[in-house]
Amino acid sequence: MATVTTPKKSVAVNPLKQSQPLGAALAFLGLKGTMPLFHGSQGCTAFAKVMLVRHFREAIPLSTTAMTEVATVLGGEDNVEQAVLTLVEKSKPEIIGLCTTGLTETRGEDMDGILKNVRKRHPELHDLPIVFVSTPDFKGALQDGFAGAVTSMMQTLPIAGETRPNQVNILVSPAFTPGDVQEIKDIVEAFGLDPIIVPDLSASIDGHLADTPSAVTSGGTTLAELREIGSSVYTLAFGESMRAAAQVLDDRFSIPFEVFPSLTGLDAVDEFLQGLSDLSGVPVPAKFRHQRQQLQDAMLDTHFFFGRKEVALAMEPDLLWAMVQFLRSMGCTIHTAVTTTKSPLLEQLPIAAVTIGDLEDFAQQSVGADLLITNSNGAAISRQLHIPLYRMGFPIFDRLGNGQRCTVGYRGTVQLLFEIGNIFLERDEEKAHAQVHGWRTQKGDGKVVMGDG
Amino acid sequence: MKLTQGKINELLSESACEHNHKKGEKKNKSCTQVAQPGAAQGGCAFDGAMIAMVPITDAAHLVHGPIACAGNSWGSRGSLSSGPMLYKMGFTTDMNENDVIFGGEKRLYKAIQEVAQRYSPAAIFVYLTCVSALIGDDLDAVCKKASEKAGIPVIPVNSPGFVGSKNLGNRISGESLLDYVVGSREPEYTTPYDINLIGEYNIAGEMWGVLPIFEKLGIRVLAKITGDARYDEVCTAHRAKLNVMICSKALINMGRKMEEKYGIPYIEESFYGVDDMNRCLRNIAAKLGCPQLQARVEQVIAEETEKLNVELQPYRDRLTGKRVVLNTGGVKSWSIISAAKDLGIEVCATSTKKSTEEDKAKIKELLGKDGVTLEKGNAQELLSVIAKTKADMLIAGGRNQYTALKARIPFLDINQERHHPYAGYVGMVEMARELDEALHSPIWAQVRKPAPWDTQVPVLVAED
Numbered sequence: 080m081a082t083v084t085t086p087k088k089s090v091a092v093n094p095l096k097q098s099q100p101l102g103a104a105l106a107f108l109g110l111k112g113t114m115p116l117f118h119g120s121q122g123c124t125a126f127a128k129v130m131l132v133r134h135f136r137e138a139i140p141l142s143t144t145a146m147t148e149v150a151t152v153l154g155g156e157d158n159v160e161q162a163v164l165t166l167v168e169k170s171k172p173e174i175i176g177l178c179t180t181g182l183t184e185t186r187g188e189d190m191d192g193i194l195k196n197v198r199k200r201h202p203e204l205h206d207l208p209i210v211f212v213s214t215p216d217f218k219g220a221l222q223d224g225f226a227g228a229v230t231s232m233m234q235t236l237p238i239a240g241e242t243r244p245n246q247v248n249i250l251v252s253p254a255f256t257p258g259d260v261q262e263i264k265d266i267v268e269a270f271g272l273d274p275i276i277v278p279d280l281s282a283s284i285d286g287h288l289a290d291t292p293s294a295v296t297s298g299g300t301t302l303a304e305l306r307e308i309g310s311s312v313y314t315l316a317f318g319e320s321m322r323a324a325a326q327v328l329d330d331r332f333s334i335p336f337e338v339f340p341s342l343t344g345l346d347a348v349d350e351f352l353q354g355l356s357d358l359s360g361v362p363v364p365a366k367f368r369h370q371r372q373q374l375q376d377a378m379l380d381t382h383f384f385f386g387r388k389e390v391a392l393a394m395e396p397d398l399l400w401a402m403v404q405f406l407r408s409m410g411c412t413i414h415t416a417v418t419t420t421k422s423p424l425l426e427q428l429p430i431a432a433v434t435i436g437d438l439e440d441f442a443q444q445s446v447g448a449d450l451l452i453t454n455s456n457g458a459a460i461s462r463q464l465h466i467p468l469y470r471m472g473f474p475i476f477d478r479l480g481n482g483q484r485c486t487v488g489y490r491g492t493v494q495l496l497f498e499i500g501n502i503f504l505e506r507d508e509e510k511a512h513a514q515v516h517g518w519r520t521q522k523g524d525g526k527v528v529m530g531d532g
Numbered sequence: 533m534k535l536t537q538g539k540i541n542e543l544l545s546e547s548a549c550e551h552n553h554k555k556g557e558k559k560n561k562s563c564t565q566v567a568q569p570g571a572a573q574g575g576c577a578f579d580g581a582m583i584a585m586v587p588i589t590d591a592a593h594l595v596h597g598p599i600a601c602a603g604n605s606w607g608s609r610g611s612l613s614s615g616p617m618l619y620k621m622g623f624t625t626d627m628n629e630n631d632v633i634f635g636g637e638k639r640l641y642k643a644i645q646e647v648a649q650r651y652s653p654a655a656i657f658v659y660l661t662c663v664s665a666l667i668g669d670d671l672d673a674v675c676k677k678a679s680e681k682a683g684i685p686v687i688p689v690n691s692p693g694f695v696g697s698k699n700l701g702n703r704i705s706g707e708s709l710l711d712y713v714v715g716s717r718e719p720e721y722t723t724p725y726d727i728n729l730i731g732e733y734n735i736a737g738e739m740w741g742v743l744p745i746f747e748k749l750g751i752r753v754l755a756k757i758t759g760d761a762r763y764d765e766v767c768t769a770h771r772a773k774l775n776v777m778i779c780s781k782a783l784i785n786m787g788r789k790m791e792e793k794y795g796i797p798y799i800e801e802s803f804y805g806v807d808d809m810n811r812c813l814r815n816i817a818a819k820l821g822c823p824q825l826q827a828r829v830e831q832v833i834a835e836e837t838e839k840l841n842v843e844l845q846p847y848r849d850r851l852t853g854k855r856v857v858l859n860t861g862g863v864k865s866w867s868i869i870s871a872a873k874d875l876g877i878e879v880c881a882t883s884t885k886k887s888t889e890e891d892k893a894k895i896k897e898l899l900g901k902d903g904v905t906l907e908k909g910n911a912q913e914l915l916s917v918i919a920k921t922k923a924d925m926l927i928a929g930g931r932n933q934y935t936a937l938k939a940r941i942p943f944l945d946i947n948q949e950r951h952h953p954y955a956g957y958v959g960m961v962e963m964a965r966e967l968d969e970a971l972h973s974p975i976w977a978q979v980r981k982p983a984p985w986d987t988q989v990p991v992l993v994a995e996d
Binding site: 130 | 598600601604605608621622623624626627629632642650667696915938
């Protein structure tokens with residue numbers, strides 16, 4: 080059981096976390112024909128957009144109510160109204176995802192009232208869903224904003240309907256990449272089930288070249304699918320932060336649910352496939368049985384390199400949980416764990432301590448680790464401490480292919496084993512050679528003296 | 533500096549900025565225009581202030597606000613350093629709900645002390661954001677008190693995002709430099725050939741392609757404001773003989789006010805393209821008023837141009853006759869046209885959105901009678917103009933990258949997020965190389981090719 084600490088300091092140095100609205104925008108990007116809209120200053124949108132573009136290398140639809148100083152004093156109703164009307168005219172969205180920011184939350188905007196007034200004045204907007212989520216920048220982190228947006232979608236978009244025996248809801252936390260979502264979709268469909276995935280990032284920002292460019296999201300969960308969620312027989316939630324959204328569906332439509340906190344590693348995938356088999360009545364297809372054998376074989380090949388390695392992690396709670404379980408299942412020790420925001424999972428982590436902090440905390444605590452796993456901002460720490468870095472989380476701006484990358488299921492786990500295993504392998508060889516050369520030169524300090532190591 | 537509405541208006545209507553010269557109906561409003569809800573693109577004043585100040589490499593840049601302002605932006609700016617890396621670190625008070633309710637001054641004061649103790653910066657720049665401004669934190673007072681305690685300069689930058697655009701933010705940060713930094717220290721020595729470069733941020737290290745030329749000419753850059761600058765050099769900027777404003781109206785207020793206060797004349801120049809580079813050197817020599825220097829400039833120009841002609845020849849052969857659409861702001865809209873012309877490339881359309889009347893006149897002259905000017909510069913307009921003019925590629929800011937790529941059109945990034953240096957004579961070769969690579973990549977035919985089993989040809993470019 081982990082002790083959760085927050086360092087007593089007044090300044091965050093090299094922040095690990097991003098803001099809630101950015102997370103909410105990411106969730107909305109998984110819905111088709113959607114335009115996320117930040118109610119704040121235009122910079123709030125510009126910063127989030129640049130980060131998302133750098134990570135996914137995709138066009139990112141994201142707009143702003145462009146609050147000015149005067150509008151902030153007088154209230155932002157006009158700005159919200161004008162933004163919605165302009166977007167409808169120019170981009171023709173099927174859904175607008177409206178998020179507050181630090182600015183408008185500090186002001187204390189009455190968003191329900193504003194939306195009510197806008198709708199009253201513009202009956203033509205009657206059929207346009209505007210999904211609202213409160214996302215103050217001064218609370219929580221990306222994962223919270225993302226979860227808040229999904230919860231809000233579940234509260235407002237699905238409607239009750241006749242139960243469809245094969246239809247299941249899949250809620251996916253931001254710990255999963257578009258490539259992960261695709262793998263989940265493929266696995267679920269292999270059991271003869273019809274999944275409705277929210278948000279379906281695998282169809283929007285996975286990186287695909289559409290026939291025509293679009294001003295709103297070109298793919299994702301459709302509005303029709305979102306409406307039909309109430310007809311599903313079951314909800315599978317991936318990542319603890321999706322629990323609240325799954326609970327909403329249970330409350331509204333009595334749809335039972337199960338939360339899978341991780342889909343990486345043998346046990347986690349076994350449990351998932353057994354669950355799907357129980358749910359569908361379909362035996363686990365032969366291809367997964369074969370993939371399972373591949374994973375077990377990969378574990379044999381890679382365990383030499385994972386054993387007793389000390390790994391330092393800095394990532395959001397859902398991803399942290401998955402990586403801690405996976406790494407421990409391979410014989411690693413968790414050297415350091417730093418995260419961004421509160422989560423019921425943190426105290427249950429099978430490690431001594433976890434810090435809600437920044438990359439300064441991470442750099443201080445990671446000294447002596449064998450591997451760092453965090454986002455691209457860890458590169459400077461990696462250079463400084465001479466510890467290799469494996470990039471995970473958000474943002475990753477110095478590596479290509481973040482939309483396609485997959486580390487879930489048997490196949491994704493195999494991929495992850497090889498990627499991390501290769502880093503260990505290379506480092507082990509360097510270290511082993513340094514050690515024996517040290518013996519040879521009788522210095523024993525581990526430094527290579529001759530240049531042929 | 534207190535940021536009053538009067539101060540904002542003064543910065544917006546900066547008299548030295550040609551945006552504000554035309555009065556009456558035809559007045560170009562790009563300095564004072566208000567962002568449109570639902571349509572606005574681009575950053576806020578806080579973003580602009582950071583862009584202009586962060587390149588001071590040995591200072592700590594502390595953002596007083598909730599996590600979005602620093603958390604979503606730190607470390608992402610492309611300006612390079614020849615030494616200290618402190619400017620690349622993200623410092624923020626990461627205001628929480630308690631700070632919003634009870635005020636953030638105490639946290640800010642402590643944060644400044646912690647940064648000073650742990651990272652020994654030459655100075656700390658503290659940026660006010662929307663939330664800290666809205667709850668009424670007294671930035672100037674906290675900075676003053678914290679500076680006394682810490683024993684280093686702590687400079688307030690009153691840059692809440694909601695006061696306006698990036699451009700206004702640039703100017704706000706310029707005011708902070710004028711009020712707190714410039715003139716606070718004397719240089720060790722001065723020469724008759726001391727200049728400041730203002731508004732040059734060393735993006736992708738491109739300034740390092742130009743500085744050797746100045747060195748060769750015997751011109752000393754006293755203060756770089758702010759690319760690869762050290763805090764102390766900015767302090768001594770008031771002793772320069774000439775301010776050279778580079779490629780931007782961004783810090784024009786610094787030029788004008790330093791002329792008033794210290795009698796330093798300023799000229800507006802650009803490092804992009806051979807013609808502009810030549811003109812820049814000639815103007816500096818003329819302003820410094822030294823015939824020997826002018827002679828040296830002519831010699832260097834002759835040498836560099838000759839060398840460049842040899843290096844550019846292979847690219848000119850491959851680029852001549854290619855057609856491009858250009859979408860960028862202000863001075864760059866014409867300075868890049870002239871750079872493209874040097875390479876034999878034809879610019880068939882360009883934006884004039886942020887350009888002054890003077891810029892527009894130059895553009896008209898360079899474009900010729902068939903040239904199209906883009907007024908809006910949004911994605912739909914760009915794509916339809918590219919289709920209409922049958923252009924081969926788009927040259928624009930990173931924001932338009934995917935507009936072009938998703939429409940299967942070659943693209944070159946020209947703005948501050950880019951990774952390639954284009955300034956000066958050496959930058960010209962780099963730009964030619966990049967243009968050549970983008971235009972002649974073998975992928976274009978492949979990404980435009982329909983699948984063999986699809987009889988229908990997909991629509992390549994969206995029509996309006």
